[in-house]
Amino acid sequence: MFSEMFKTDEPIITSLLDVDFYKFPMGQMIQLLYPTIRATFGLTNRTKSVRLGDEICIEQVREELDYVRKNVAANKTELHYLRGTNEYQERMFREPYLEFLGKLQLPEYELRKRSDGQIHLEFPGLWAEDTYWETMGLAIVNELRNRSILEKMTRAERNNVFKTGRLRLEEKIKKLKERPGITFIEFGTRRRFCKKWQEYVIQRLMEELPATQFLGTSNTYFAMKYGLLAMGTSAHELPMVLAGVFDDGTCNAPQKATEQVLKDWWDLYGFGLSIALPDTFGTDFFLKIMKSEQAVNWKGSRQDSGDPFVYGDKHIEFYRRCGIDPLNKLIVFSDGLDIDRIFAIDDYFRGRIKGTNGWGTDLTNDLGILPLSLVVKTIRANGRGLVKLSDNLAKAIGEPEDVERYKRICGYTNTTYTTCRY
Amino acid sequence: MFSEMFKTDEPIITSLLDVDFYKFPMGQMIQLLYPTIRATFGLTNRTKSVRLGDEICIEQVREELDYVRKNVAANKTELHYLRGTNEYQERMFREPYLEFLGKLQLPEYELRKRSDGQIHLEFPGLWAEDTYWETMGLAIVNELRNRSILEKMTRAERNNVFKTGRLRLEEKIKKLKERPGITFIEFGTRRRFCKKWQEYVIQRLMEELPATQFLGTSNTYFAMKYGLLAMGTSAHELPMVLAGVFDDGTCNAPQKATEQVLKDWWDLYGFGLSIALPDTFGTDFFLKIMKSEQAVNWKGSRQDSGDPFVYGDKHIEFYRRCGIDPLNKLIVFSDGLDIDRIFAIDDYFRGRIKGTNGWGTDLTNDLGILPLSLVVKTIRANGRGLVKLSDNLAKAIGEPEDVERYKRICGYTNTTYTTCRY
Numbered sequence: 045m046f047s048e049m050f051k052t053d054e055p056i057i058t059s060l061l062d063v064d065f066y067k068f069p070m071g072q073m074i075q076l077l078y079p080t081i082r083a084t085f086g087l088t089n090r091t092k093s094v095r096l097g098d099e100i101c102i103e104q105v106r107e108e109l110d111y112v113r114k115n116v117a118a119n120k121t122e123l124h125y126l127r128g129t130n131e132y133q134e135r136m137f138r139e140p141y142l143e144f145l146g147k148l149q150l151p152e153y154e155l156r157k158r159s160d161g162q163i164h165l166e167f168p169g170l171w172a173e174d175t176y177w178e179t180m181g182l183a184i185v186n187e188l189r190n191r192s193i194l195e196k197m198t199r200a201e202r203n204n205v206f207k208t209g210r211l212r213l214e215e216k217i218k219k220l221k222e223r224p225g226i227t228f229i230e231f232g233t234r235r236r237f238c239k240k241w242q243e244y245v246i247q248r249l250m251e252e253l254p255a256t257q258f259l260g261t262s263n264t265y266f267a268m269k270y271g272l273l274a275m276g277t278s279a280h281e282l283p284m285v286l287a288g289v290f291d292d293g294t295c296n297a298p299q300k301a302t303e304q305v306l307k308d309w310w311d312l313y314g315f316g317l318s319i320a321l322p323d324t325f326g327t328d329f330f331l332k333i334m335k336s337e338q339a340v341n342w343k344g345s346r347q348d349s350g351d352p353f354v355y356g357d358k359h360i361e362f363y364r365r366c367g368i369d370p371l372n373k374l375i376v377f378s379d380g381l382d383i384d385r386i387f388a389i390d391d392y393f394r395g396r397i398k399g400t401n402g403w404g405t406d407l408t409n410d411l412g413i414l415p416l417s418l419v420v421k422t423i424r425a426n427g428r429g430l431v432k433l434s435d436n437l438a439k440a441i442g443e444p445e446d447v448e449r450y451k452r453i454c455g456y457t458n459t460t461y462t463t464c465r466y
Numbered sequence: 467m468f469s470e471m472f473k474t475d476e477p478i479i480t481s482l483l484d485v486d487f488y489k490f491p492m493g494q495m496i497q498l499l500y501p502t503i504r505a506t507f508g509l510t511n512r513t514k515s516v517r518l519g520d521e522i523c524i525e526q527v528r529e530e531l532d533y534v535r536k537n538v539a540a541n542k543t544e545l546h547y548l549r550g551t552n553e554y555q556e557r558m559f560r561e562p563y564l565e566f567l568g569k570l571q572l573p574e575y576e577l578r579k580r581s582d583g584q585i586h587l588e589f590p591g592l593w594a595e596d597t598y599w600e601t602m603g604l605a606i607v608n609e610l611r612n613r614s615i616l617e618k619m620t621r622a623e624r625n626n627v628f629k630t631g632r633l634r635l636e637e638k639i640k641k642l643k644e645r646p647g648i649t650f651i652e653f654g655t656r657r658r659f660c661k662k663w664q665e666y667v668i669q670r671l672m673e674e675l676p677a678t679q680f681l682g683t684s685n686t687y688f689a690m691k692y693g694l695l696a697m698g699t700s701a702h703e704l705p706m707v708l709a710g711v712f713d714d715g716t717c718n719a720p721q722k723a724t725e726q727v728l729k730d731w732w733d734l735y736g737f738g739l740s741i742a743l744p745d746t747f748g749t750d751f752f753l754k755i756m757k758s759e760q761a762v763n764w765k766g767s768r769q770d771s772g773d774p775f776v777y778g779d780k781h782i783e784f785y786r787r788c789g790i791d792p793l794n795k796l797i798v799f800s801d802g803l804d805i806d807r808i809f810a811i812d813d814y815f816r817g818r819i820k821g822t823n824g825w826g827t828d829l830t831n832d833l834g835i836l837p838l839s840l841v842v843k844t845i846r847a848n849g850r851g852l853v854k855l856s857d858n859l860a861k862a863i864g865e866p867e868d869v870e871r872y873k874r875i876c877g878y879t880n881t882t883y884t885t886c887r888y
Binding site: 121124125126135139268270272273 | 546
């Protein structure tokens with residue numbers, strides 16, 4: 045049964061929708077408002093101990109990426125699906141954007157093995173076109189790495205991997221059934237063990253848990269395939285790229301970018317997708333920028349780095365200062381969750397602020413093989429190096445001097461440095 | 467490979483979209499404009515020589531129908547798909563209708579074996595709800611009948627059936643490749659040999675023919691599955707039911723119904739779906755009713771009974787009388803087509819009027835087992851018996867005295883009676 049997950053000759057990415065849903069609202073915003081910005085996404089393996097270039101075959105990566113370039117544009121049904129998305133806003137995706145997706149060919153990439161044993165994988169091009177590479181690149185590299193590990197195993201060892209995965213998944217489901225008040229979204233596309241394993245996980249969750257608990261998936265393709273709600277809002281690339289583009293030395297670029305994203309996003313999507321992502325330049329910085337009227341309007345925010353308890357307490361305090369009952373606001377926790385962390389967060393915040401969980405790596409890649417902490421992030425825009433600080437400096441991105449400059453500009457005082465689990 | 471088509475334990479209809487696409491624009495019109503009309507659809511086996519009730523197991527029919535009633539409502543993805551339909555008109559399906567489809571449970575049916583060996587299968591209820599039974603009922607009865615024939619065969623005989631089907635299909639494809647100017651739409655859901663055979667046919671057509679020749683399918687589910695264009699407009703049920711409802715003895719009900727359908731349809735869908743179906747009370751009658759301004763606006767018509775050559779000539783003459791160049795108008799031929807007929811029609815009309823072909827039974831049920839001429843038609847509305855005359859009296863529907871009365875009212879003089887091939 046599980047052998048087909050590993051012994052497959054199908055390409056990994058066969059649909060433009062096999063990306064996180066957030067790529068589409070972001071993609072539309074970029075295509076509409078910033079169609080000429082050039083941005084480069086780059087792969088980083090934060091698990092330095094693993095020499096990725098030695099573990100996987102570069103030519104296989106190339107084959108998968110080329111397949112995407114040649115074959116993956118939105119077909120009629122996928123366009124119907126996106127056009128028919130109305131859970132967040134009527135006619136959220138407009139015709140010019142859908143036409144663009146119907147003709148999209150993803151741009152060229154740069155791929156080679158680096159001398160330090162890592163893989164150099166970068167996606168330069170128009171931001172509006174290369175943004176879709178993010179989760180595809182990650183899913184491809186992750187799946188090829190896992191296949192390569194499985195291929196070196198005996199049959200018994202391989203069976204054991206899937207047995208472990210299955211047992212751990214069933215254990216999670218069992219625990220979730222005991223706490224039906226806890227809700228979550230499957231967020232594991234980028235770090236999935238492999239595509240078919242993610243599908244198996246989604247199927248089991250659908251079979252065992254009610255839609256009031258398993259709210260949906262970030263994977264647009266599986267949402268379409270299984271009639272689930274496709275979920276997701278935005279990522280760090282928006283303020284990162286805009287800060288880079290605005291950064292002409294005459295303005296506070298991080299602040300201008302943060303304000304611009306808040307404005308653009310609300311103008312385009314209104315309440316439906318109003319989940320802020322405050323940690324790009326540090327949550328403290330963001331909470332100084334977000335206005336009280338905005339806080340009133342926006343549904344909530346996503347916690348993606350640093351200490352979730354500190355983050356939540358800060359938001360409760362922030363909302364109170366704005367005269368808002370925190371119980372009307374939502375936090376989507378999405379940073380390195382596992383079931384114990386989900387439970388602990390729920391214990392801590394229940395009755396104080398609404399919460400849900402974007403559960404990624406630990407949900408779709410928990411089979412006993414240590415997942416890599418791989419990311420694909422925007423690293424340059426219009427020739428300028430980009431910066432992300434986040435609430436955990438282990439997740440910071442950018443050249444050291446740029447990071448230091450942004451810390452100064454943003455009044456960043458946080459010193460948390462916690463090695464990422466994933 | 468073909469054994470799975472026959473040895474399956476899956477229900478036949480697993481999606482509300484596994485119907486002819488025309489059910490949805492018609493369904494929306496009914497739900498919006500005529501939500502309180504009660505109409506009964508009834509099965510008729512025009513192939514009297516086959517005692518259907520002896521050939522198939524009534525309880526299996528019941529099981530399939532019950533499965534549809536219990537399990538088949540539009541899910542989120544199917545609603546996205548319909549909501550995203552924009553090939554004929556922007557936002558063709560409105561939210562109240564989509565909400566209705568999301569909650570729809572098909573109404574009860576009446577099923578029993580009749581003393582003459584035929585099956586009594588009727589679908590009474592609200593027209594807005596039971597209309598979807600039409601093609602589902604047909605597909606179910608046809609597939610169960612074919613399974614029952616296959617089950618009585620030896621393995622070699624069964625293999626021969628699928629071999630015959632495959633050879634005939636490949637022969638059709640070969641001939642079509644020689645005439646790339648001929649276009650067609652797969653119209654074979656209601657009479658398909660079985661669901662999986664229809665899928666196989668669609669897959670082969672997609673593999674072998676360009677989208678400029680194989681234009682799409684009337685099956686909404688397969689259109690969605692394969693990214694094809696879902697095609698279809700309307701059926702006889704619209705004028706038949708309205709004539710029945712208007713038939714109070716004080717008016718020319720067939721004329722009033724014909725005018726009303728022309729108006730309702732144009733008001734709702736405009737140019738996009740403006741293919742008239744003139745033969746309900748005879749094409750001559752229709753052409754006296756359709757106004758010259760309407761003829762200018764409408765895209766064309768569908769020929770579904772009688773002689774296609776006579777029909778086409780009549781339309782060419784009609785358009786000329788209206789001052790319209792027939793070359794700007796389309797006829798969709800859909801009556802008992804096979805490849806020779808398609809070629810002959812093309813030979814006759816090329817350069818005189820535009821034509822395309824809605825190719826049904828002969829395309830999806832040509833495996834050497836004689837297909838039945840089965841129909842499910844509206845037979846009563848608000849308690850009144852309904853009538854269809856058509857351009858071939860072998861296709862007439864209604865109690866003899868009603869048929870005669872309608873012939874008088876409509877000035878019907880046609881005497882064609884050609885036994886239906888299917």
